[in-house]
Each structure stands twice: as C-alpha cells, then as structure tokens.
Amino acid sequence: xxxxxxxxxxxxxxxxxxxxxxxxxxxxxxxxxxxxxxxxxxxxxxxxxxxxxxxxxxxxxxxxxxxxxxxxxxxxxxxxxxxxxxxxxxxxxxxxxxxxxxxxxxxxxxxxxxxxxxxxxxxxxxxxxxxxxxxxxxxxxxxxxxxxxxxxxxxxxxxxxxxxxxxxxxxxxxxxxxxxxxxxxxxxxxxxxxxxxxxxxxxxxxxxxxxxxxxxxxxxxxxxxxxxxxxxxxxxxxxxxxxxxxxxxxxxxxxxxxxxxxxxxxxxxxxxxxxxxxxxxxxxxxxxxxxxxxxxxxxxxxxxxxxxxxxxxxxxxxxxxxxxxxxxxxxxxxxxxxxxxxxxxxxxxxxxxxxxxxxxxxxxxxxxxxxxxxxxxxxxxxxxxxxxxxxxxxxxxxxxxxxxxxxxxxxxxx
Amino acid sequence: xxxxxxxxxxxxxxxxxxxxxxxxxxxxxxxxxxxxxxxxxxxxxxxxxxxxxxxxxxxxxxx
Numbered sequence: 188x189x190x191x192x193x194x195x196x197x198x199x200x201x202x203x204x205x206x207x208x209x210x211x212x213x214x215x216x217x218x219x220x221x222x223x224x225x226x227x228x229x230x231x232x233x234x235x236x237x238x239x240x241x242x243x244x245x246x247x248x249x250x251x252x253x254x255x256x257x258x259x260x261x262x263x264x265x266x267x268x269x270x271x272x273x274x275x276x277x278x279x280x281x282x283x284x285x286x287x288x289x290x291x292x293x294x295x296x297x298x299x300x301x302x303x304x305x306x307x308x309x310x311x312x313x314x315x316x317x318x319x320x321x322x323x324x325x326x327x328x329x330x331x332x333x334x335x336x337x338x339x340x341x342x343x344x345x346x347x348x349x350x351x352x353x354x355x356x357x358x359x360x361x362x363x364x365x366x367x368x369x370x371x372x373x374x375x376x377x378x379x380x381x382x383x384x385x386x387x388x389x390x391x392x393x394x395x396x397x398x399x400x401x402x403x404x405x406x407x408x409x410x411x412x413x414x415x416x417x418x419x420x421x422x423x424x425x426x427x428x429x430x431x432x433x434x435x436x437x438x439x440x441x442x443x444x445x446x447x448x449x450x451x452x453x454x455x456x457x458x459x460x461x462x463x464x465x466x467x468x469x470x471x472x473x474x475x476x477x478x479x480x481x482x483x484x485x486x487x488x489x490x491x492x493x494x495x496x497x498x499x500x501x502x503x504x505x506x507x508x509x510x511x512x513x514x515x516x517x518x519x520x521x522x523x524x525x526x527x528x529x530x531x532x533x534x535x536x537x538x539x540x541x542x543x544x545x546x547x548x549x550x551x552x553x554x555x556x557x558x559x560x561x562x563x564x565x566x567x568x569x570x571x572x573x574x575x576x577x578x579x580x581x582x583x584x585x586x587x588x589x590x591x592x593x594x595x596x597x598x599x600x601x
Numbered sequence: 602x603x604x605x606x607x608x609x610x611x612x613x614x615x616x617x618x619x620x621x622x623x624x625x626x627x628x629x630x631x632x633x634x635x636x637x638x639x640x641x642x643x644x645x646x647x648x649x650x651x652x653x654x655x656x657x658x659x660x661x662x663x664x
Binding site: 249250532534543582585 | 613614617620652654658
C-alpha cells in the first residue's frame, strides 16, 4: 500500500495543503497531525475582534470542504521526531507514521519572557485559541494590563484591551510601536493614536523581572521602573517549531530552507529532498519579486499560497494516488518550473483604524507619504533603491489595492 | 448556478477577494465591498480562492 501524504501541523497551512492536494487530483490517503486539540482555525481574530467578544472554536473554525472530509486528522498529538531517510515521523506517544510525502507546517510558537520567578499566574501569550480564551477571561474593566512587545500583536491586544476598559501599558524595545517595518512617521502617528485612546508607552525599554508570589503583581523594567501589573501579555516574537526535524540532512537555521517548489533542501549539498516540503510561517524561501535572499514571511497569505504551490507539485508527482499513473517527468518539470512568488499581504485592526499593506516593507531604505494626510487616512510607499517594495495604508483601501500590481517578478516568471 | 453570501457583519472590506474573483467582488467608491450574489459554475474555482484569502472568513458558497 502507498504511504500517505503526512502533513505535520494542523493549522491553516495544513488544511490548505490538504485541500490543494485534492483540488489538483490526488485522491490517496492524507494524514494531518496537529498538537492542538482543535480542527484548523483562523488565528488573526484572536488578537482582534474575537478577543473583544466571544472566544470559541466555533467563532474561528475554518469551514471544512467535502473534498477533505476523508483526511485523517490526528489532533492533540505532538510530533517529536522525523527520520527523512526512512520516511517516518514519530509523535510524543511513540506512534510512528510512515509517509510517502512529508509536508512540514509546524509554524511558530511565541517566545516567552525568561525570569527567575516565571511560574506566576496572569502571564499570557497570544498564539493559540486556548491562549486567547485564557487572556479574554482576565481582560476585565479596570484590569492593569502590561503588554510586552510593541509589534502588530502587541498593538492589537492593546487596542482590544482598551476597548474592554482595561488600564493598558505597552513596553517595547524600539523607538515607536511597529517602527520596523512601518517607519518612524507612521509608527509615531500610530503611537499618538494609541495614546489618545489612553494607552501608555514605555519605549526603548524591556521587562527584566516580575513581582508577585502566586500571581504577577508588577513588571520591573530595565531602568528600574516598576509597573503595576495584573495581566502580562508577552508578544515578543516567536520561535520556529523545527526541533523535531533535527538530526536530519536539512537546513533548519531560522526555519526550513526550501527551493522554489518549497522542497526542503539538504544542508550537506543544497539539493532538495523530493518528498519533503515546508509551508507557511516555518518555510524559508526566496521570493523573486524582491531579491535572492531566502526569508521566512509571517504574513497571513503565505500558508495559503505556499500550500497551493505544494499541493499542485505533490499531486502532479503522485498522480491520483489510488492506482492511476503519475505525471510524466516533462509535466512535473513544467509544474516545478512555475516558481513561487507570492505577494505578501497583511492587515491590522486597531480602534477604528484599518491598516492594509502589500509587499515587504522592512526592505525599504526610503519611506514616503504618497496619499492622504498623516493625521487621518494615509498611504505610505516603501522603496529600496528607488523601487517600490511595499505599500501600507490606514484607510484608503482602494488606493492601497492599486499598488498591489507593482509587486511582480521582473522578466515575468511566476 | 452558484449562490454567494458574504456575512457583512464579519466583512472588514479588505478586498482580498477582489483579486481572486474580480467579476464577483469589488470595492465601491466608499471602499466598501460589493458583490454579485449569483455566478456561473465556471466561477467556482475563483470564488473558492476568494473564500480562502478572506482574512475574516466572511464569504460562503451556498450550494
């Protein structure tokens, strides 16, 4: 019997990969293994509107399509190791799963504050549904909330917590919130808007210690300031979930390095594994729209775009998986040569601000206001050596949308 | 014939669907989403792609 396609990671990327396999004609067995107890769900609302209202799986679950009803979902199971030579992965209970094709979709986990008395209650990350359920229960009016980290998630939680009537302080390492990648002008304006809503900022600061006996009562900053704190939100970045792949001939420095078919490449000689793919947040790939440097991209569209690419390649490679012929080498080559050049896109909701962006803003060496006014709705262009690499607007969505077509590969491939 | 439904309580008018199924979805002059509620079966692939890219997961195909 043919071994299944095994997807490790049962979040959006895993679901979209299973759907794409079916859409491109693979009818054989698919097993998707995820460490959370929930069927795939949409994470972004967990720091936004869902956190402000009802946090439940039902509110964020992805609709499951009929084509993927026969996928074998193994939920609440953490894969702890892989043997790429013998084509198996093993979970924490010792269960061994042989695979024909492996799709790595294990994503990221939040980085946590490491302090001596770290076992206090009241500390929260914002990544999983259970994280959001736990945090929501403590965001009561008047609660003293300290948010570590002033990136998108930190700012979204700040806005939501203010709406819920909490007392909110943000501690961030940079000069302004989200200054990388937004730039000083837009980031300082964002801070001003948060401050007008009552959020207090402690920038160029970090939390170095916590006070409290069983529950967190205070956060100590690196300049000695003590902030009263009943709820600590840790939004200080993330780690790639790749430890389970260690010991194999694969490059997992800062994510799984892949080629442009999202095949994991060997650390020893750079040649791809023909049956090991990586998708979503954990994949590190070259995007020819921008340059030749492989990067991980933590934007919401990447799991879907990369899953579709992989689904098509794998379905072409395997055929229908139930006895039909696989594609001829020429056809597979054609699919492999289609390349991968997703247009990064992201959005953020904070108060009445709708932020929408395309491209890789962080690559810019020059940032210009290109429409609107800084104090109201506005659009900024992000340029590297004079060429647009990103666009970001508060409001003015139609204007932002128009610039999306700028992000193409020179020469036309992909 | 396909029937399309967008939950306008959920929709935040990000317009990602516009790129996937331009014959069905558009942003109007107020930057609000407008859509055509019925479509030919040939649009199914585009509409499913639009469903996938909707950040709010607000688009539904009613078979």
